[in-house]
Amino acid sequence: MHPLDTALALQALGPGRWRGAALPAWQNMVGPFGGITAAQALAAVMRDARRLGEPVALTVNFCAPLALGDFDIEVQPVRTNRSTQHWTVTVSQRGETVLTATAMTALRRPTFSAVEVAPPPAPPPAQVPPLPPLNTVEWLNRYTLRYVSGGLPAQWDGADVGDSRTVLWVQDAPPRPLDYAALTAMADVFYPRIWRRRAQRVPIGTVSLTVYYLADNARLARAQDRPLLGQATAQGYHAGYFDQSAQLWSEAGELLATTHQIVYFKE
């Protein structure tokens, strides 16, 4: 089974109640990769028989690091309208809340379609060398990451480079057809902007992550299992927190998702 599908294989405990697990294959420095936990939270909504339509928005709040092993997910469709539905999600472990989320799903229909952010110039993925396997942070091995620009600083010398932009190709390893869960996880694939900005590995932790899905099922299908182009930047850093925004495009240049997060950092 694909490592992403292993993580998404939730056990049904009852209406709106699921059991999942934080797995060694997805481990980050402290707890699992936030993207996989967000994808698991969304998966519990996606697999609910009451679900109406496809995801439009997801916000995940990381309340505390998850320990390796089982956790419980509780999802509730708090409001169902004619073509939209609002969900609340709680993930708990050992009786304590470790994550809260809200999601909105909707029946989507063809409308005016346009973008105002162009994908940044990038050579085709095959021409960009992938990051070599790492034995420090396991989740990074679940992706093939090809940095076009703004890779990890070559020297952690604390020089303020004044900018935090990163452009990369990202693909599940091994490749896997794109769905909303995979897209959600990829929204969190960018390393913390403050590391790039300051060339300094300060302690950080994502506090809240939002994903807006600008892809309907047809767009997702067109993206196939090919690499996505991603771009991430920060807007501001102040008093212990910075924000980080990113876009994900298909290889053919269709905008699939925009995503935002706010991240704790310690100077």
Next chain:
Amino acid sequence: MHPLDTALALQALGPGRWRGAALPAWQNMVGPFGGITAAQALAAVMRDARRLGEPVALTVNFCAPLALGDFDIEVQPVRTNRSTQHWTVTVSQRGETVLTATAMTALRRPTFSAVEVAPPPAPPPAQVPPLPPLNTVEWLNRYTLRYVSGGLPAQWDGADVGDSRTVLWVQDAPPRPLDYAALTAMADVFYPRIWRRRAQRVPIGTVSLTVYYLADNARLARAQDRPLLGQATAQGYHAGYFDQSAQLWSEAGELLATTHQIVYFKE
């Protein structure tokens, strides 16, 4: 009493339970201005005796239009750590959920502080004529809005202008010292980007709004009751939804908040 404070004057019903009201003074086309409802949701957290620190992130999901009159707010501190706290918020009216929210508050400490988005060039507020009073949409009269660029289209002729940027000065009317509730409401002050992009007043509705606070109390205090500079753009429009991002700066150019929303539209 200032109209914002009238809206924020919640009645305590018990621990984590408040009563507020959707007021005619803040009415939008269908239901109240989303910004005021978001501010009321945050106010219920801010006034809770259990609250730790200042707001860092708020996400508000608009599940259904609010009717004029009373509503109930329930807030819960689902996780309290040493210096951070996670909240869930539910607003209900006539027994139905009309809004869900999550908020994160934290004790903030001085750290590295920087920005990567500069305030757009703008003449001082006194040199930009304010929007005249309107008798169509009441909440607009709660603000002094001075469009620097990207005001409402002069002609609703359906021409796709290819861009949706708006730059404006916004100030409570009458002026009022800035606090987190006021800043939250102002995050929603930008008219829907699709109206600007397409010069067409299509039906819209904000589904989910996120605010990241990049101001601690000291920054808020420095902003006083002066106009804030705001800039809003969209990234993508597809299958019934578009996203919209904005920044708010103090008159002196300090970044106070970044904000994102996803908006339903009907072609």
